[in-house]
Amino acid sequence: MRKAALEMIETLARRDPRVVFLGSDLGAGTLEGMRRDLPERFFMEGINEANFIGMAAGLAMEGFIPYLNTIAPFFTRRALEQIAVDLCLHNLPVRLIASGGGVVYAPLGATHLAIEDLAVMRALPNMTVVAVSDAAEMRRLMAESLDWPGPLYIRLAKGGDREVSDAARGFAIGKAIPVRPPAAVELICTGVMLAQALEAADLLAAQGIECGILHAHTVKPLDRAAVRAAAAPARLVVTLEEHLRDGGLGSAVLECLADDLTRPTPPLLRLGLPDAFPKEYGSQDSMFQTFGLKAAQVADRIRATLKALP
Amino acid sequence: MSHTPFHNAAQAALLDARSRYLRRLAVETLEGGGRGHIGSTLSLMEILRVLYDDVMRYRPRQPDWAERDRFILSKGHGCIAQYALLADKGFIPRAALREFCRQHAILGGHPDANKIPGVEASTGALGHGLPIGVGMALAARLRGQGQRVFVVMGDGETNEGSVWEAAMAAGKHRLSNLVALVDYNKLQSYGPTAEVQDMEPFADKWRAFNFAVAEVNGHDVEALRALLAALPLEDGRPTAIICHTIKGKGLPFAEGRADWHHKSKLSAAEIEAMYDALGGRDHA
Structure with a gap:
């Protein structure tokens, strides 16, 4: 997915002279083709995130469209004030491509995890927050990103993520994708959790429980109409995210449904990470297991929840 | 201390009629x-x-003129000085000064680029102006345009690490079109x-970050003119100008006093x- 995102930056840069790339001391060889062919628009800066976001703001104020890449928490934790003031207050078209969304960097420990990034970015006025499901969808997002008017936070996954998106369903920033039609259980997910949602839905279907699936790749602005339509026939709404249960997609969906005063908010199960810094290493997959985010665990949890509903 | 002669000169500097006039515009704003x-x-x-x-090159009636020099008041809390100049030059009406900080005013306690013609970047949180200035200076270079970027910072502001991050980047990119004051x-x-x-050693810090550096009495109009007429100080390097100044300059009861940094309840007697x-x- 990161590879797809970076390749698309180069493609966009070759097509559009407004596109510039800024990285903060990324891996050797990153975007080598762009560095070779468009060196004046390729900036590999030092380890100074506050500065490179301000630099991007200055370039954007002058009409350029900067694409930035670093590890997610080094954007969202390290340089939050620069993101809020330089990018969001000025509403500038700067794209933050955040490597290692969620628990991708499980082996590297808590400093490198991005488990509150969606919550933090979602809280900023003018910010758009997107987490796509696979590399193919990343290409569609990146093509759309060029003319998006304001700042954009793009959460990357691990790479080599199972391809679950479908070009036929199209892609538009801010437009959630109904992957399976609304049913008694509605799964609303973001990012690579779409793969787990699909598998969980298959497991449940085999036991006679039909699930709708809504892929809310854009966490902000949330596609409120799509969320409400998807939730309307559901006995149970389930949100699924590689993120703290609080503040991210689950919270956004709950707010959206609760804000609809014309009907009662349906029972809503928010699946995600607990309010704690994970204490283990391992892998993204083993952390999913620990926190109950694997498809079979999700299916079990839904079945148990349905049984307990009045 | 190395700055003492400059500081003493700043202390002794007399203000001419225009400097006193601009300060009266500031008092109008404070009032x-x-x-x-x-x-x-x-x-x-x-x-x-x-x-x-x-x-600086600029057009008050065309604040977004592409060829203008860019100016960022990174120490946004000093905005009343910029407002006085913007009113004096005709970017904003002088009457706007009297609306300072009122509910629907364009002029608030920190400059807002979304509201004020002639303000390039909204500042107030410290340490943001120089990174933005680095980006603007790179943009000018990318376009092959000759505009310069001026960033004015406070001394306390340079405590912020982001200032030195930007200084490293400016030195690396050899931004001779960038001037930090x-x-x-x-x-x-x-x-x-x-x-x-x-x-301290303040000038040496900037030199160590690959800036060409000059120090000046920041209340000496002739000295400032002479220095700023000769930019860049060195080809291939960004410029840093350390302006030795007196806080509260022009008001004997406020000069050099930390308790006059900010006042939130100015009395009529204090204004007078x-x-x-x-x-x-x-008198108009």
Whole structure:
């Protein structure tokens, strides 16, 4: 997915002279083709995130469209004030491509995890927050990103993520994708959790429980109409995210449904990470297991929840 | 201390009629809002006066003119000095000064680029202007355009790590179209910079970050003019100008006093005392 995102930056840069790339001391060889062919628009800066976001703001104020890449928490934790003031207050078209969304960097420990990034970015006025499901969808997002008017936070996954998106369903920033039609259980997910949602839905279907699936790749602005339509026939709404249960997609969906005063908010199960810094290493997959985010665990949890509903 | 002769000269500098007039515009603004960062505004005035009168290219009636020099007041709390110049040059009506900080005013306690013609970047949180200036200077280079970028910072502001991150980047990119000016009034909010966070050896710090550096009496209009007429100081390097100034310059009762950094409840008597010190009210 990161590879797809970076390749698309180069493609966009070759097509559009407004596109510039800024990285903060990324891996050797990153975007080598762009560095070779468009060196004046390729900036590999030092380890100074506050500065490179301000630099991007200055370039954007002058009409350029900067694409930035670093590890997610080094954007969202390290340089939050620069993101809020330089990018969001000025509403500038700067794209933050955040490597290692969620628990991708499980082996590297808590400093490198991005488990509150969606919550933090979602809280900023003018910010758009997107987490796509696979590399193919990343290409569609990146093509759309060029003319998006304001700042954009793009959460990357691990790479080599199972391809679950479908070009036929199209892609538009801010437009959630109904992957399976609304049913008694509605799964609303973001990012690579779409793969787990699909598998969980298959497991449940085999036991006679039909699930709708809504892929809310854009966490902000949330596609409120799509969320409400998807939730309307559901006995149970389930949100699924590689993120703290609080503040991210689950919270956004709950707010959206609760804000609809014309009907009662349906029972809503928010699946995600607990309010704690994970204490283990391992892998993204083993952390999913620990926190109950694997498809079979999700299916079990839904079945148990349905049984307990009045 | 190496800065003492400059500081003594700043202390002794006399203000001419235009400097007193611009300060009266600042007092008009303070009177309108009943508050403001007084000391931080008055130390800045000659720096901004010379930039706007003699150095920068701009068109007040066309604030987004592409060829203009870019100006960022990174120490946004000194905005009243910039407002005085913007009113004087016709970017904004003088009447706007009296609306300072009122509910629907365009002029607030920190400059807002979304509202004020002639303000390039909204500042207030410190340490943001120089990184943005680096980006603007790179943009000018990418376009092959000749505009320069001026960033004015406070001395306390340079405590922020992001200033030095940007300084590293400016040195790396050899941004000779970037000029950083520091209003070195030697007082930050709590007290003397020498006690709160000493930045000395200050000029050497900028040199170490690959800037060409000059020091100047920041209230000496002729000296500022001469220095700023010769930019860049060195080819292939960004410029840093350390302007030795006096916080509260022009108001004997405020000069060099940390408690005049900001006032939130200015009395009518205090306003009158300021006008008196500056030659009396202007009668339209």
